[in-house]
Amino acid sequence: MIPNILTIAGSDPSGGAGIQADIKAISANGGYAMSVITALTAQNTRGVQAVSLCDTGLIAAQMASLRDDIRIDAIKIGMLGDAAIIETVAEGLTGLECPVVLDPVMVAKAGDRLLAEAAVTALRALLPRADLITPNLPEAADLLGCAEATTLEEMRDQAHALRALGPRAVLLKGGHLRGEQSPDLLVTEQEELRLDAPRIATRNTHGTGCTLSSALATWLGAGLSLPDATRRAKAYLSAAIAGADRLSVGAGHGPVHHFHAFQEDSQ
Numbered sequence: 001m002i003p004n005i006l007t008i009a010g011s012d013p014s015g016g017a018g019i020q021a022d023i024k025a026i027s028a029n030g031g032y033a034m035s036v037i038t039a040l041t042a043q044n045t046r047g048v049q050a051v052s053l054c055d056t057g058l059i060a061a062q063m064a065s066l067r068d069d070i071r072i073d074a075i076k077i078g079m080l081g082d083a084a085i086i087e088t089v090a091e092g093l094t095g096l097e098c099p100v101v102l103d104p105v106m107v108a109k110a111g112d113r114l115l116a117e118a119a120v121t122a123l124r125a126l127l128p129r130a131d132l133i134t135p136n137l138p139e140a141a142d143l144l145g146c147a148e149a150t151t152l153e154e155m156r157d158q159a160h161a162l163r164a165l166g167p168r169a170v171l172l173k174g175g176h177l178r179g180e181q182s183p184d185l186l187v188t189e190q191e192e193l194r195l196d197a198p199r200i201a202t203r204n205t206h207g208t209g210c211t212l213s214s215a216l217a218t219w220l221g222a223g224l225s226l227p228d229a230t231r232r233a234k235a236y237l238s239a240a241i242a243g244a245d246r247l248s249v250g251a252g253h254g255p256v257h258h259f260h261a262f263q264e265d266s267q
Helices: 018-028 056-067 083-092 117-129 137-144 152-163 208-221 226-242 260-266
Strands: 004-010 032-044 047-053 074-077 100-102 170-173 184-187 192-195
Touching: 004 018, 004 208, 018 032, 018 208, 032 056, 032 083, 056 083, 074 208, 083 117, 100 117, 100 208, 117 137, 137 152, 137 170, 152 170, 152 184, 170 208, 184 226, 192 226, 208 226, 226 260
Parallel strands: 004 032, 004 074, 074 100
Antiparallel strands: 032 047, 170 184, 184 192
């Protein structure tokens, strides 16, 4: 069965992150991608120039339209923008019985804030609805109101603190740590799993968080266990980063190569 995966996020016209990256990642991992757009942005590989949040009534209508007609096997949630949108999405999730992966998008790669600070409280209230949250270290610090982790032990403490806020599991991404490895920690009620990957020397990492969470949601929607889905998604992202320099997109942080495997197969 090809799983139907819904992404709820903002649009990135450069194609590297947001809805566009989500659709590519879902498709590359064997899912059928659907989308609910929460925000329009003007952005490229060098930064975000403008953001226009979508009307909450339209967001609710998009969600209702899909759920009234199409089986949804998993949901990925990305950029939400403000408290009103967060509350609208939370209400739209009511009654849906499928895995929910929440990527708490707060700040863009270039440093532009994508979630109003006043909305962080509302985002914390959404965490218990998630089967998995996938924050990076700055996002984890923002959610917890503490300093950013700089060691693996601090990462472990913060991952457990995040799970205490209500999500069923936490995948805390350690890409901001120093070192030759890029470690992620998966923490559930039953286990703690460390996933390592070699750090790849490239500046083209735009949309890595969107890509990982979308791939993960796709594999969960296909019926894999959380550890297996996480391993598959991590391997996919590592290969997409490794292939990123084969693309030539923009003068800043370019995108990862979502369709690296297809290009390799065609050669």
